[in-house]
Amino acid sequence: MIIARTATHLASELDALRFKNGAQRCVSLVTTRGGFHDGHGTVINAADTVSDIVVVAVAPEPNQKNGNLVTASEFQDISFLENHHVDLLYAPADDELFPHSFEFMIGVAQPHACDVVDVGAYRLTQHLKLINAVLPNIMVWGEKNFVEFHSVRQMINNLDIRTQIQCVPTLRHADGVAVSSAAENMTAAERANLPILYETLNNVAHAIRTGARTFSNLEKTARLALRGAGLQIQYFKILDEENLGAASEKTTTYRILGGVKLGNIPNLTDPLTQQPLKSLLNDKQRAQRLQHQLAGIWFDFSKQWVDGVVLDGLTALAHDRNVMSQAKAMLAGEAINLSENRAVLHSALRGGAPAADKDMQDQVNKTLSRMFKLEADITSGRWRGYTGKVITDIVHIGIGGSHLGPELVVNALVDHKTNSLRIHFVANIDAAELTRTLALCQPETTLFIIASKSFGTLETQVNAKSARSWFLERTGSLEGIAKHFVAITTNLSAAKAFGLDEANLFPLWDWVGGRFSLWSAVGLPILMSIGKQGFEAFLAGAKEVDTHFATAPAAANVPLLSALLATWNYNFLGARSLAVLAYDERLKLLPDYLQQLEMESNGKSVNRAGERVDCATMPILWGGTGTKGQHAYHQMLHQGTHEFTADFIIVAQDEHNYPEHHNWLLANALGQSQAMAIGHLPAENEPHKAVAGNHSTTTIVLDALAPRQLGALLATYEHKVFCQGAIWDINSFDQWGVELGKRLAEPIYAQLAGHTGQPATQDLVTQHLLDHLKNKKR
Numbered sequence: 002m003i004i005a006r007t008a009t010h011l012a013s014e015l016d017a018l019r020f021k022n023g024a025q026r027c028v029s030l031v032t033t034r035g036g037f038h039d040g041h042g043t044v045i046n047a048a049d050t051v052s053d054i055v056v057v058a059v060a061p062e063p064n065q066k067n068g069n070l071v072t073a074s075e076f077q078d079i080s081f082l083e084n085h086h087v088d089l090l091y092a093p094a095d096d097e098l099f100p101h102s103f104e105f106m107i108g109v110a111q112p113h114a115c116d117v118v119d120v121g122a123y124r125l126t127q128h129l130k131l132i133n134a135v136l137p138n139i140m141v142w143g144e145k146n147f148v149e150f151h152s153v154r155q156m157i158n159n160l161d162i163r164t165q166i167q168c169v170p171t172l173r174h175a176d177g178v179a180v181s182s183a184a185e186n187m188t189a190a191e192r193a194n195l196p197i198l199y200e201t202l203n204n205v206a207h208a209i210r211t212g213a214r215t216f217s218n219l220e221k222t223a224r225l226a227l228r229g230a231g232l233q234i235q236y237f238k239i240l241d242e243e244n245l246g247a248a249s250e251k252t253t254t255y256r257i258l259g260g261v262k263l264g265n266i267p268n269l270t271d272p273l274t275q276q277p278l279k280s281l282l283n284d285k286q287r288a289q290r291l292q293h294q295l296a297g298i299w300f301d302f303s304k305q306w307v308d309g310v311v312l313d314g315l316t317a318l319a320h321d322r323n324v325m326s327q328a329k330a331m332l333a334g335e336a337i338n339l340s341e342n343r344a345v346l347h348s349a350l351r352g353g354a355p356a357a358d359k360d361m362q363d364q365v366n367k368t369l370s371r372m373f374k375l376e377a378d379i380t381s382g383r384w385r386g387y388t389g390k391v392i393t394d395i396v397h398i399g400i401g402g403s404h405l406g407p408e409l410v411v412n413a414l415v416d417h418k419t420n421s422l423r424i425h426f427v428a429n430i431d432a433a434e435l436t437r438t439l440a441l442c443q444p445e446t447t448l449f450i451i452a453s454k455s456f457g458t459l460e461t462q463v464n465a466k467s468a469r470s471w472f473l474e475r476t477g478s479l480e481g482i483a484k485h486f487v488a489i490t491t492n493l494s495a496a497k498a499f500g501l502d503e504a505n506l507f508p509l510w511d512w513v514g515g516r517f518s519l520w521s522a523v524g525l526p527i528l529m530s531i532g533k534q535g536f537e538a539f540l541a542g543a544k545e546v547d548t549h550f551a552t553a554p555a556a557a558n559v560p561l562l563s564a565l566l567a568t569w570n571y572n573f574l575g576a577r578s579l580a581v582l583a584y585d586e587r588l589k590l591l592p593d594y595l596q597q598l599e600m601e602s603n604g605k606s607v608n609r610a611g612e613r614v615d616c617a618t619m620p621i622l623w624g625g626t627g628t629k630g631q632h633a634y635h636q637m638l639h640q641g642t643h644e645f646t647a648d649f650i651i652v653a654q655d656e657h658n659y660p661e662h663h664n665w666l667l668a669n670a671l672g673q674s675q676a677m678a679i680g681h682l683p684a685e686n687e688p689h690k691a692v693a694g695n696h697s698t699t700t701i702v703l704d705a706l707a708p709r710q711l712g713a714l715l716a717t718y719e720h721k722v723f724c725q726g727a728i729w730d731i732n733s734f735d736q737w738g739v740e741l742g743k744r745l746a747e748p749i750y751a752q753l754a755g756h757t758g759q760p761a762t763q764d765l766v767t768q769h770l771l772d773h774l775k776n777k778k779r
């Protein structure tokens with residue numbers, strides 16, 4: 002590689018390179034400031050592919066007399082360029098480019114609207130001088146320096162310089178951080194926060210791609226997210242690619258520029274923007290926007306790490322994403338489940354979708370009446386088993402949406418039981434569950450409820466078959482089936498083929514998603530447990546939420562706010578899990594139920610148009626009951642390295658009349674959420690006692706754990722899931738991901754069951770496992 006330090010030396014070397022064997026060769030120029038890294042490498046490689054001769058210029062800083070390259074790293078820089086097959090390095094000192102007698106500078110006549118980074122007369126003149134010295138056919142830039150690239154491009158166009166100019170995409174680390182000398186020289190703590198910049202750029206790009214056009218709000222929200230992550234913003238702009246002016250409705254190509262400063266980061270203490278959560282907690286205004294009463298529940302979002310500006314930004318985001326007009330379409334019965342071409346009308350099961358088809362509502366009411374009759378017949382003893390005995394045990398067989406909701410509600414409302422029926426649930430294909438349950442039951446006094454929307458789900462089929470065999474082996478009475486088996490399904494013919502009596506079949510409809518079906522006949526165990534009045538109150542609580550959701554303004558719409566705050570936590574503050582912390586033992590199954598509701602609904606990675614989403618979607622939802630969790634996983638929440646958000650669910654009334662227990666239970670819930678918000682700064686010599694704080698949490702206070710409140714709580718989560726999906730532009734109502742594993746299990750089962758003639762189709766690793774299991778099986 003030739004190294005030239007003066008314009009004269011450069012000219013003579015370049016002439017020789019440019020004109021070889023009588024032919025003129027193509028020269029490219031890459032201008033840099035030295036300190037080379039792989040990011041430069043991609044630009045130089047690109048220059049190499051479009052030209053015969055690559056010249057790299059290292060532009061000096063003002064008054065940089067002797068350091069033609071960046072000081073101490075000169076040696077590394079030269080070998081880096083040689084390794085990248087650069088032909089010529091031009092490294093003039095500042096006084097070579099700008100001698101004392103120099104009196105002219107070139108400037109921009111009309112500064113562009115973007116005030117991102119001022120390229121300035123010095124740099125522009127320097128670029129012009131480098132271009133004049135090298136006379137390149139083409140200049141190649143890295144996109145990371147887009148503003149400077151744009152200014153030079155304008156200069157080339159406006160001054161009729163006969164050089165082409167192009168830029169190449171930014172090289173990024175696996176976590177999205179642009180490769181740069183700054184990124185290499187950061188402390189681990191500074192570096193850890195940086196991926197949020199790329200994520201935020203992507204979030205905004207995604208928002209624009211999917212129709213968001215309130216640019217100032219998008220910028221505001223993005224800035225807050227960056228500050229929230231402890232980054233000092235240099236600039237964050239949504240611009241028109243063409244002229245780098247502010248983006249407008251007319252913009253066809255957008256350029257989103259974001260830059261952050263590092264070093265001496267004030268870590269969320271900038272009073273003009275985001276303050277530590279601790280300092281927000283005493284703001285009297287918070288209650289108004291962040292505490293809401295709905296259907297016997299107090300939703301308290303005031304421990305969320307947001308302020309008014311963030312809330313405005315989030316509300317604008319909902320508007321941009323048309324969340325509420327999509328909700329309207331859902332409640333009107335439009336087929337918003339695109340991949341299955343189905344309506345999503347579980348609200349109609351509780352009278353919460355008045356615009357839904359009349360016929361649909363009639364079917365719902367008719368089925369409800371039949372459910373009430375069955376419950377009354379069983380609990381009054383009018384319905385008897387085949388030997389005339391009253392029913393004492395209900396065994397509900399179903400899985401996923403046909404199980405989780407009913408079991409949760411039956412357990413949670415145990416204090417609202419109206420009769421002595423014992424209700425059991427069998428979901429797993431593991432026979433442990435079925436056999437243990439059957440061991441508690443007598444065939445003459447047991448009613449089996451088989452709940453399966455499809456009536457084709459493996460677990461339910463196998464369990465139902467075994468339950469029927471258990472019954473027949475003990476009773477020998479085929480006619481007895483009619484007294485001991487009922488089913489809920491959309492697939493009535495499959496249920497009949499199973500041998501079930503038509504009169505014992507309760508319909509379900511394709512417009513009810515499995516995980517939203519507990520309000521239908523799938524909820525029969527709930528009805529059997531809490532009776533007609535209780536079940537009606539449960540539906541009514543959910544309907545109150547439907548009405549609120551459809552009519553409340555965005556800023557006070559509880560399900561929408563929940564979803565927006567979740568977005569803020571997941572997509573802007575980097576929370577990767579949602580902990581559901583129920584401070585009531587009766588709600589032990591709530592996290593399991595919500596796992597299906599939220600994760601099966603929104604665990605998606607393509608949008609509604611089938612394109613890959615470019616933002617994180619549903620994080621991991623998990624949880625348990627307080628105070629037990631405090632002695633298990635709360636340590637990690639307080640001092641671990643994962644960002645999270647949590648929902649605290651508490652019940653205000655002491656329903657067991659044990660005041661000491663109840664007061665401690667509530668005190669612990671509030672103490673935990675307070676600790677998560679305010680953290681603890683220990684003495685300098687006790688870093689192990691530091692608690693970071695600044696974790697957003699929501700506190701949900703049920704007046705009582707009663708049917709109305711529980712119905713309202715679950716419906717709120719349902720609508721939150723809908724809003725979340727609308728914000729992410731994903732279909733929350735299908736679940737294609739569960740199919741592959743099911744399919745792969747089939748040939749494995751055939752081998753385990755010794756079905757002959759089935760060739761092994763598995764990979765070697767799976768085959769070895771299978772052989773091992775076959776050997777070990779008795």
Ligand SMILES: O=P(O)(O)OC[C@H]1O[C@](O)(CO)[C@@H](O)[C@@H]1O
Nearest residue numbers: 400401402403453454455458515
């Ligand atoms: O009610 P079915 O058709 O038996 O389905 C049970 C569950 O299986 C799934 O299809 C997949 O897990 C769930 O969505 C559904 O709730």
